[in-house]
Every structure is written in C-alpha cells, then in structure tokens.
Amino acid sequence: MASEQLEEYLESILDIEEKNGIAKTSAIAKCLKVAPASVTEALQVLSEKGFVNYEPYKGATLTDQGREMARKVKRRHRLLEVFLTDVLHINEENVHDEACKMEHTLSDETECALCKLLKAPARCPHGSLIEACNRKVDSCSACLAESESLSSCTRDEPLIPVTTLAPGQKGTIAFIRGDNSVVQRLTDLGLTLKTEIQLMRKAPLHGPVEIAVRKTRLAIDHEIADHIFVTARKEKCG
C-alpha cells in the first residue's frame, strides 16, 4: 500500500477520533469514500506498522506515533491551503483537493520554507488550527532570523495548542507562535517559556480561554491562545 494512502487514512482517523473518540471502520469508509473492506485491510497494515491500535468490529485509535504522523500531514495540508489561497489565489473550492495531493510529497525543508514565507499562519482558509512544527525553537522569530544551527534539532514530543487541553489539564509552555508583539504581551503577563500553565475553562462559542499561571488567572482571546503551545513532557535535541 502506498504511503500516500496510509497518510490519508491517518488523517481521517485523526479527524474522526477528535470528533467521536474512536474511529469506526464504517466512518472511515464514509469519510474516504472507499469500500469498508479496503478500510479493514488498510487498518491491518497500519496496525502492523504501529500507527494505530485496531480492534476488529470496534474501530481504530491512533498510537502516539500515528498521531504525530497524522498531525504532521495535517499541518502540511493546511499550510498548503493557505499558500494556494493567499499566494496563488486558487479558487477556494479546489484548494482542499489540490492540497490533498501535494501534502504527501512535501519535504521538511519545503514545509519550513513555506511556513516562513507565509509568516507562520495560525489557521487554514477554512478556519482550522494549523499545528506547530516540530523544530526545536522557542518562537517564530528564531526561524525568521534564519539561524542555521536550529534546523537539525527537532522536538521529541508533539506540541499541543493550549486551547485543545481539557479544562483542568496542565502543560508546560514550549513554543509561542506569532509576531513579537503578541509574544511580548504574553510573556509580560508571566506566560514565559517552560512555565507550567493550567487551562481552567473555555468560554462558550469558541470564546476566550481562562488560564491559570503564576497564581493568577488570565482570560485570553481564543485566537491568541491558539498561539501558545504546550507539552506535558520534556524535549530533547537530536
């Protein structure tokens, strides 16, 4: 089975999992518009490769490895969508399909260059959050300053935007995306790197999130909070 197809499967499992918790075979088949039999076959392959935990008749969930892979492809997909829309002005209806084809062939280097060119966008044209990259940088200005020494270091742990934490869950700030003034405003309020923060509450309707940091509570606009990425564990340099 081609790696492209496997990546497509991982992506749709991620989507379904985020919505329903477990990706049922039928749901995957519907999402990818393929026969349920092909899904079963693909899930077996993915399971053998260690990307998913597959239980016949129940469905599949991603392993950590699989999730990282899926997120990486998703990130490329959405970056490409931004590129196709904002730079090439491709008709919005075609953007998704184009990106679907291109996402599997993108190299790390091109992905990084694309991110820099687009000034580290936060969301795709359809409004979905773009994942943080896995380079070991503390903020986007490190990339934009083009220091070469950085490129060899990648993170071990996937970064999660603080807005996807569950209420009450804690994380350590690892990366803040965006221009200097956003970063500065956040750091001035105590949201510095390596600080432990806790998501207290999410306001309804995609409203601001409430974060506990340094014994204070902050309400932060959802779009700004999307820029704050946390990890639960330590990171190392490779």
Place this chain on the structure above:
Amino acid sequence: MNNCRHGNGHWGHGHHHGRKPEYVVALAGNANVGKSVTFNQLTGIDQEIGNWPGKTVERAEGLLQYRGLRIRVIDLPGIYSISALSTEEQISREFIAHDHPDVVVNIVDASALERNLFFTLQLMELKSPLILAVNQMDLAAKKGISLDFHQLSRELGVPVIPLVAIQGKGIVELTDAIIAAVCSPPEPREITYGKEVEERIGRIIGLLPEGVGGYPPRWTAIKLLEGDRDTVWEVKKLSPDTVARITAVRTELETIHGEPGATILSGERYHASEQIVSRVMTHRSAGETRLSVTEWIDKIALHPVLGYLLLTVMLGGLLVWTFIVGAWISATLTALLSHIAPVEPLITGSLGEIIFNGAWTGLVAALTLIIPYVIPFFLLLALIEDSGFLTRFSLMLDRGMHKMGLHGKAIIPLVLGFGCTVPACMSCRIIESPKQKLLAAFLVTLIPCSARTIVILGVVAAFVNIWWALALYLLDFILIIILGRLAFRVLPGESVGMIMEMPEYHAPNPSIVLGQTWQRTRSLIGIVLPSYIIGSIVITAAFAAGLLEPINTLLSPITVLLLGLPIMTGVVFVFGIIRKEMTILALATLFGTTVFSTVLTPVQLIVFALVTMLYVPCISTIVVLAQEFGWKQALGITVVETGLAIALGAVAFRVLSLFM
C-alpha cells in the same frame, strides 16, 4: 522627621508651593492589586481625577498632608510591564522615568507575588526610589501564604510594608515609610540576570555615548538589548554608529536564544522573580480541595446557559431602566422644572427672555440627562467593575463582539449607549487599542440613546404605529453591524485581541464605587452643561435675530427636495443638534400642535424620525468625541452620519411613497 525639609539632595525634586515644599509620590503596580483603595486611604477624600495632557487615560491625584509635609499622590494606571506597548504603559513609564517622582510606591498583591515582582524588577532597573507595599495580606493568609518581609526587603534593598488597605491596616506605616523615603530615597539593589545577558548589558554600557536621556545606564542598556524603539532612537540621535554596534550585540543574544531580546529579558526577570519568591514565601496548602467563593460564582457567571441568563437579566434591567424608570424620572423632572420656567424653545420675545430661555432649556436638558441616565449607569458600571463581574461579562461576550471587529469589553459602551451617548463614548477608554476604541465610539453614536427613543416613540409609534417604530430600531441595529464591519476594514491601526486578568470577586467597596461614579459624573458635567447651555443660547438667539427663515431656505434643498419634508423642519433639525428630543418640542412649537399626524403624512413622520435617529450626534457627543479622539475624528463621524441620514432618508421617502 521635619528636619527633612532642610535635608540634602532632593530639593530639586520638591516643588515649592507657598512656604512648604511639595513632594510627589507615585503609586504604581498591576491592575487589581488595591491601588485605588490605598490611594483613597492615603489621601482621604481630597482627590481630583483628571486626564493626562493630550491623552485619555484617567489618573487620580490627591494630597497627603502629614507631619507638616504636603505630598502630592499620583495614582498611575494599573499595568503589568513598562515595555511601552500600550498607552497606559507609556504614560507610566514617562512619568516614572522622566518626571522623577520623589518616591514610587509599588503596590503588589501578596497572593501573586511572582507576577507582581516582574513589574517591581523593572522599576528597580530604573533605579526608582522605591517602597514595596504588599497588599491583600489577609487574602494571602487565607490561602496559606506567608511572607518574610525582612528577607524581601534585604533582597530588593528597599523598604517593604505589609498592607490590608481595605481595612486601613498598614497605612500609617506606609505613610511613615513615604516620609522617611522623601528624606532619604531608598536605593534598590541591582538584581543580576543570567550570565549571557549580564555580559551583554556590560558591553552595551561601555558603548553608550555620554548623556543618553538622563536614565540610569543599566536601564538604557537593557532597553537597547530589548530593541526598545524610543531608546534606540535617542541613541541614534547622538551617535548612529553606536546603534549599529549595539544592534550587533543584541542580534548575537537573539541568535543564541532564538527569541527576540525583549522576550529574553522578560524571561530573565521572571526567573529572578521566581528565585526571590522561593526565598521569601512559604505556602502551606490549606484545604485547596474546597472551592473558593470566586470559583463558585464563576460556575454560574461563566456557565454556558446560566452565564448568558445572568447577562440577559443585567442588560435587560438596564434597558428597562432606560425606557421605563429613566424615562419616567426624566419626564417628571421636566414637568417639575417647567413650573419654574417654560422649557420649550422660545423663538419670539425680548433678547433677555430668549437668552434666559436658551440657558434654562440647556440646564434642564442637562439635568434630565444626568440624573436619570448618567448617574445610575455610572454607578452600575463602577459596581460591576469593582466587584469583578465586568471581566466575566467581557469574557462571555467576546465572541459576539468579534463580529463587529471589537472584543468583549466593548459591550460596556454599547449598553451605556442606550442611556446616553456621552458617557458611553467616555467609557470606550476601557478598550486598549486606539483603533478599536474609535470603532466602539463610532458604533456607540449610532445606538438609539434615550433621546432618540423618545423621538421614535413620540413621532412614529404614536402617530404611525408601533411596528414602524420597531422597524426603525431593527434598521438601526442592522446598520450598526454593517457599518461596524465596514469601519473595521477602513480604519487604520491594528486590532488587539483580549488578554485580561480575571480578578477574584469581592464585595464592592462603597468609597471606591461612589468615588468613581462621582469622578466620572463630574467630568461629564464639565462637558455636557456648558455645551447645552451655550449651544442652546446661541441657537435660540440666532432664531430671535431673524435667522429662522434663511436657515429654512438654506436647508430646503435637503429637507424639501431630498427628504420630502415641510420647509419648517430645517430649523427643527438644527434644534436637534443640542439634544435630539428637542426636535419634538420644536416641531410642536413651530406647527402649533402636538398631534403631528395633522401636519405630517405617515411617510414624512417615518422619514423625520429616521433622519433624527441618524444625523449629527448631539452637541455634547461631538464635544466628548473631540476630547477623546480629536476634532478631526469627531467631525468625521458627524459628516459620515449626517450623510448617511440624508441618503437613507431620501431613499426611504421615495420607496415608502410608493405604497403608503
């Protein structure tokens, strides 16, 4: 203590005021740490609130008289950093760094020392003569936090005073410390940051040209390392070569860390702050499983259903007040005052009579605005602000406000606007970004205020039907949303998302709430009263001088040709500039009847109300807009809205005539 007046060194700072020297003390600190309470405790009731020259941030100033010394106390805006990103930060920075107050009292929250000390460290970099007042000790104790003040004082090298300001505890000690500090200014210790940073600070100090801005060299070096625009500019003026060399040092540091300089320094300060706190604070967790009062209230106030219910009740209450209670008080007051002298515009009579009538009508208009609409609204605003509810409401409404390019805090001006546009425009100050502030003020001027409601009800609901009145309202709301989105695109400047601290709830402090209400009301009276009285006299006098006909003729291309109204309405609209509901009085006076349906057709009534609703904001609004944003913006809004009113009125006249 009194010997201090003959003391040494700081005479230059003290201002001679009569015989006695006057000293200046600034209160600085984060928002919600009890700065205002401390200020009230220090100065008693002797305070005045004023605007900073040319800017629109409120500051309070008061006099502390103690042991024969006169000390001016200045309450600076609550800020978290002096990186000069916001107006408040810039103002505080200019004041502390440039005006050299004799003492800076930094008030900090004992429960959140780590975050508060971040700001303290910046004051120390500036070598401010500092006193640290650690407030809300009672709340901290309840949370199981205890602090070693002697150690903290040693760490920082400045006096540290524990406070429970709300109960007046520690105020005497603070006052003594201020007096002592006036005599011999405390010199904060130099807190050293990480090696990589310190090494570069040292190198930059070595590069600095003579006499940069008169600030401490270490502060200047740190600002340069942060890439602070103002400081870089100052150095550039003196020596452009140095800037390039300093920038190289900064870039070097930024490359190592992969972060901008300012972020690196913030990280360093927080690190230093953590270290200090770890040495002075002991925290034994006392029953943390129990939900605090704040968490209980938040369970309701921020609940997806209950929260909006609470909000609806509050906003609904405000509207009920505006339409029923406020309207009743206003009408009763007018009726009472008209026993003393008539309040209809007078257009015939002697000059003296006309001037008196103008002044009287203006005064009545001001009173019937301030008593039913301004004071209760300001009181409520102060209550929800001081108790902590305001931040929760903003949080809940943030999303909706985004649709108009604003954020959660803008709900306050928009709701106040239903009462009176003037205080609503003033309350736009709570919004940080200049662009969003102006946008909010623009939308506020379109909200149907109580005066416009009176016109819509008195002209359309009474003589056409209630549905057309509601349709006008609906049209207004649609316009607000459309124009909001349009203006958001057109206005220059960036819009800033909301980041705000969520303070704990507490019972509102009566002296703060009443004080704030009174101060805001007073600054409003300063605008409203003169504009009403003078405006009213000028317009009535103009009519008495025989300008009535010429004005009608001058405006007739608009009133008659475009809007299809009788020629007499030209004058009526001019009266409406003073206050919108005066149009009804003027209409009645000029046509000699209060049954408008006998002189105007239904279409004319609707068009008349529509134009009144949208054209020129009243004279007080124009003045307050000019004061807050400048004349250019004030006149810009006036022109846009007048144009819009005429255009929509003309269209309405033609469309409605087809089927009515």
